[in-house]
Amino acid sequence: MVSTPFTYSDIILKELDLVALETELKKRWPYRDLWFRKQNDIWDNYSNFIYHTQEFENLIERIEFTVKKFDLNKKHFFYYTVNRWYNYWSCRAVEQIFTGLEGVIAAENKKDRLVDFSIQRVKFDLKTTKFPRGFGWNLKYAQSHEQKLIKWLYLNQSMGRRFHTENRLFLIVYSSDGYHYKLKAEIAWLRTVVENYVAQFTPEQLKRPHIDETKPAYSDIIWAIR
Structure with missing residues (x-):
């Protein structure tokens, strides 16, 4: 899998399709609300692809790739990453709602x-x-x-x-x-x-x-x- 260039400020400036994003976020619902470990800088770095991955199916692919590349615990890294992804994009959506108001x-x-x-x-x-x-x-x-x-x-x-x-x-x-x-x-x-x-x-x-x-x-x- 080829990594795509990522600039955090570019993601922040991009207008979100909130209807489509809500659909993607709800794809996380079938999975339990678990973390297995506290958030830390090392696993944050492993999973920073969440910032430019909105589609849930693409997220799963990136998780599988990263687990194999760094020999990580598959279950633990899955939940760690989907939780970060879910929280980040939900917060981005809410932030966009705020900034669109008078x-x-x-x-x-x-x-x-x-x-x-x-x-x-x-x-x-x-x-x-x-x-x-x-x-x-x-x-x-x-x-x-x-x-x-x-x-x-x-x-x-x-x-x-x-x-x-x-x-x-x-x-x-x-x-x-x-x-x-x-x-x-x-x-x-x-x-x-x-x-x-x-x-x-x-x-x-x-x-x-x-x-x-x-x-x-x-x-x-x-x-x-x-």
């Missing part, structure tokens, strides 16, 4: 990992995540203690080189059947959730995670519940 401005520097867009001049790094079991509390408690959940998310997600204490906007998906991860593929439905949030947004609603008091950050949670 009052939302995309980041000028497409390679800035700390800022995806701004809402009413408040800059945010978007984090789309399923409701975290590790938080230790149920949905009702989390919704009434958002600041506590926000601090937990800052301290327990996006670790290593992905960690930062700048502004974050968390889109948390929660499904009553427990399959929270599937909602990341419901792009058309997520559009309505995002539109409602942006229409009612005010900077005064933001919360402080209180991680680094020398440089205050602001955050909020968008609940996507079904």
Whole structure:
């Protein structure tokens, strides 16, 4: 298999077909929500082809090729890669929804990992995540203690080189059947959730995670519940 040239900024600038992308993302649904190992730089480098692979069938081919080339555990690398792919393209879709709305401005520097867009001049790094079991509390408690959940998310997600204490906007998906991860593929439905949030947004609603008091950050949670 011949590798295609990849420029991250080129991918970011490309307009996505959200209808087609939703179809591709839902092809991941038959597989369990497993990781087998924590995300790490080595396996990230092995699987960075996710950034220029939108079609699920092509993704499977690239996984098989990489497993053979580097003699990796097939099952572990499969789940590691499909999860990264699923999360990345879902987040890209949601980001595009945001930046298409009035009052939302995309980041000028497409390679800035700390800022995806701004809402009413408040800059945010978007984090789309399923409701975290590790938080230790149920949905009702989390919704009434958002600041506590926000601090937990800052301290327990996006670790290593992905960690930062700048502004974050968390889109948390929660499904009553427990399959929270599937909602990341419901792009058309997520559009309505995002539109409602942006229409009612005010900077005064933001919360402080209180991680680094020398440089205050602001955050909020968008609940996507079904």
